[in-house]
Amino acid sequence: MRLLVVNVNTTESMTKSIGEQAAAVASPGTEIVPLTPAFGAESVEGNYESHLAAIAVMETVRAHSGDFDAVIQAGYGEHGREGLQELLDVPVVDITEAAASTAQYLGRSYSVVTTLDRAVPLIEDRLALAGLSARCASVRAAGMAVLDLERDPEAAVEAIVDEAVKAVTVDRAEVICLGCGGMSGLTERVVARTGVPVVDGVTAAVAVAESLVRLGLRTSKVRTYATPRAKHFRAWPPVLATP
Template sequence: MRILVMNPNTTASMTASIRATATAAAAPGTEIVATEPLWGPVSIEGHFEGYLSAAAVLDRLATLDTPFDALVMAGFGEPGREGAQELLDVPVLDITESAAQMAMMLGHAYGVVTTLDRAVPQIQDRLLTAGLLQRCAGVRGTGLGVLELEEDPERTVEVIIETARAVVRAGAEVICLGCGGMAGLDEKVAAELGVPVVDGVAAAVKFAEAVVGLGLATSRSRSFAPPRPKVIGSWPLSTHLGLGRAQGSPRNTDFSAQTSDI
């Protein structure tokens, strides 16, 4: 089984961290490959960048030439998953719903710790649309930007723990890490909090393995039927810009060759 994990931003170091977490969570025999869009924002902190990223991710998926059995989208609360479900014939899971679904199996109420406060409404909207907000005790930002998460790892963990404690006091019995850039920090946070901490990347990988293992896939009967054939000007954009495996930006080309061989 091969699972593709898609980092929605273009920061290759973050993709590498996400890939490491996904690989650690995967069962023997599951191959993890990871990549990021060929264009788009270096981090996603708001609706504008979120929708740019969604288009960039779909563009990347439309031009990817490697086979995979499931897709994990590693952006927390960001748009685009439904488009990928229409585009692809394989199961598509995102870390937002996967984390919340797993958290609800572990406690009566869960909470989310994310990056900037401006991301809170976006995550709440995503959980509401998914029907998962009712059992959410709170979503709270740490005040750290996405790229700041990598600058001082020890300080990042301290701030996440401090924020998570406030969410636990508000009634959360389980904590979800609300950013792909927090991948791999769950054990350190859980050791201090004394409650389960769910890493969305790891949760999505395990759900993907289960769905593929059961021989299931996205229903194509209605909501996620394939896109209707029509002319879309300059699509895929990366092709028209001369991007791709051979001609992509140096950062993305180097990343793919070194870590995912895509």
């Protein structure tokens, strides 16, 4: 089984970290193929960058020459999953939805801890669109940028843990979801401080994608995610180098 794990930003070190986290939980025989978009922002922290990332992810996957059995979109609260499902008939798993759906097996309510406050509405909208918001106690922001996870990891971890503790003690969340692909690897530290289950979206998405492939399930092409109709596009698509 081969899974494409696509970072939504263009920071190669973050793609590497996401790929390593995915590979750590993949089943024997599952190959993880990390991909970095061919264009876009170094970090995705708002609607403009998210819409741009959606196009970049779709075109990067479309340009990929190898075979694959499923795609994981490794961006929290980002746009684009629906477009990928139109382009592909293999399963497409978004880490936002994978984390939230997994959390609902573990407790009555869950909270998401993300990076900047401006990302909160995007995550709330994604959860609502996916029908996963009813049991969301809160979406909290740690107040640091995505790339701060690499620039100042200790301060970033402390900020994330502090918000997770508040989500449990103030918002009464019973499960925490780590609300950024770059937070992969922080699970144990958050568990130690909160005492509740902590779900990482990347690892949850790997488990979901593997399950869908093993069950022989594919994206429905009857209506919503039907293959795009053939038509003329002016100066599109861009020519991308094959990874």
